[in-house]
Amino acid sequence: MACILHLETSTSVCSVALSENGHTVFDKVSYEGPSHAALLGVYAEEAIAFARAGGRRPEAVAVSSGPGSYTGLRIGTSLAKGLCMGWGIPLIAVPTLRLMALNATGRTGGQDGLYCAMLDARRMEVYAAIFDVRLQTVRETAAEIVTPETYRPFLDRGTVFFFGSGAAKCRTVITSENALFPENVHPLAADMAALAETAFREQAFVDPACFEPFYLKEFIATTPKNSLPGA
Numbered sequence: 001m002a003c004i005l006h007l008e009t010s011t012s013v014c015s016v017a018l019s020e021n022g023h024t025v026f027d028k029v030s031y032e033g034p035s036h037a038a039l040l041g042v043y044a045e046e047a048i049a050f051a052r053a054g055g056r057r058p059e060a061v062a063v064s065s066g067p068g069s070y071t072g073l074r075i076g077t078s079l080a081k082g083l084c085m086g087w088g089i090p091l092i093a094v095p096t097l098r099l100m101a102l103n104a105t106g107r108t109g110g111q112d113g114l115y116c117a118m119l120d121a122r123r124m125e126v127y128a129a130i131f132d133v134r135l136q137t138v139r140e141t142a143a144e145i146v147t148p149e150t151y152r153p154f155l156d157r158g159t160v161f162f163f164g165s166g167a168a169k170c171r172t173v174i175t176s177e178n179a180l181f182p183e184n185v186h187p188l189a190a191d192m193a194a195l196a197e198t199a200f201r202e203q204a205f206v207d208p209a210c211f212e213p214f215y216l217k218e219f220i221a222t223t224p225k226n227s228l229p230g231a
Contacts, residue, residue, distance in 0.1 A: 002020075002021075002059045002060055002197065002200045003018070003019070003020050003051055003056045003057065003058050003059050004018070004019050004058060004059065004060045004061070004062055004092070004192075004193070004196050004197065004200060005017075005018055005044065005047055005048065005051075005058040005060075005061045005062070005083070006018070006019065006061075006062045006063075006094075006189040006190070006192040006193065006196060007040065007044065007061065007062070007063045007064070007076045007079060007080050007189060008063075008064045008076065008099070008187055008188055008189040008192065009036045009040060009063075009064065009068075009069075009072040009073060009075050009076030010064045010066055010067070010068025010069060010072055010073055010076070010096040010187055010213075011033075011068055011069060011072065011096075011119070011165060011186060011187060012031075012033040012034045012069075012072075013029065013030070013031055013033055013186045013187070013188065014029070014030045014033050014034070014035055014036045014039045014040055014043070014072075015027070015028065015029035015030070015043070015188050015189035015190065016028050016029075016040065016043035016044050016046075016047050016189050017047070017188075017189035017190040017192065017193065018047040018050060018051055018058070019192070019193035019196065019197065020056070021197075022193050022194055022197035023193060024190045024193045025050070026046070026047050026050045026051075027189065027190040028043040028046060028047070029188060029189070029190070031186075034069070034071070034072060036071070036072050036075040036076065037075055040075055040076065040079060041079065044079060044083075057087070058083070058087070058089065059089055059090075059200075060084075060089050060090045060091070060092055060196070060200050060205075061080045061083050061084050061089065061090075061091055061092065062080075062091075062092040062093075062094050062192050062195075062196035062199070063076050063077055063080035063091065063092070063093060063094065063213075064076060064094055064095075064096045064099060064187055064189075064192070064213075065093035065094060065095055065096065065206075065211075065213045065214060066095075066096050066213040066214030066215060066216075067096060067097070067119055067127045067141065067214045067215070067216050068096050068119065068187075068213070068214070068215070068216060069215075069216065070215045070216065073213040073214075073215060074213075076213075077211065077212075077213050080208070081208045081209075081211065084208040085208050085209070090200075090203075090205040091205060091206050091207075091208045091211060092196045092199045092200060092204070092205060092206070093206045093211060093213070094192050094195050094196060094199075095129075095141075095214075096117075096119070096187045096214075097117035097119070097127075097128070097129040097131075097141055097164075098117075098129070098131065098135060098137075098195065099187040099188070099191055099192060099195065100117040100163065100164050100185055100186070100187045101115040101117050101129075101131040101135055102135060102191050102194070102195065103185050103186060103187065103188060103191050104117070104161055104163045104182055104185045105133055105135070106191070107182045107184075107185060108161060108182055110133055111133070111159070111161075112133055112158075112159070113133065113158060113159030113160060113161055113180075114130050114131070114132060114138055114154055114157070114158070114159070114160045114161070115130065115131045115132070115133065115135075115160075115161050115163070116128055116129070116130045116151065116154070116160055116161065116162045116163070116167075117129055117130075117131070117163060117164050117185075118162060118163065118164040118165070118166030118167045118170070119164055119165055119166050119216065120164075120165040120166040120169070121143065121166070121216060123145075124145055124146045124147075124169065124170075124173065125143070125144070125145050125146070126143075126144060126146055126166035126170070127141060127142070127143050127166070127216060128141070128142060128144060128166065129141040129142070130154060130160075138154075139154075141214075146166075146169075146170050146173055146174070147173065148173055148174070148175070150174075151174060151179075152176070155174075155176040155178045155179060156178075158178060159178050159180060160176075160178060160179055160180070161180050161181070161182055162174060162179060162180070162181050163181065163182050163183075163185035164185055167181055168181075
């Protein structure tokens, strides 16, 4: 069991949390963003002071590893690396879309189905990954153009929850009765505790010196076949 500092800056939401033995004991979040440059260090200092007041110091730092905003991820990663190298403690990378899926399962009460975490790219383009209710990966992260057919194989199997910044614009395109859209799902530091605790226990660390998060690079996706001339 460990005391872990959690940093989440992959979207416009800025959040910091501290966990002990897998349970969140300190949590600060701002939905006003993006304001990571101004708030992240302040929140982290408060979390560290909270730990010290209890006679503890973080034994690891967990950071959201993307995909996500270039600027946000750079700010979070830079602070995480600095703390890890300064204190000589390990760095844990938590995939952003898995973190969103964890938040979504909490909002649905753990309803059975598939969970599709979506981050907005542009127009009808998203970065998305699909998980089951136990957060096992059903389909890895992919960059894709959303059409009525994009998720049909999954929707034909049953309920699919679509959520995140990319989901709202898909409502008019994904019209299956099996598609549900839980709202206000964000990747949050407070939700990182269980995922980071497991990684700590398994010593699934990343090298602070060379770790790079998954930025939302320029979008490249295959044109759907039904939109090709002569298709």
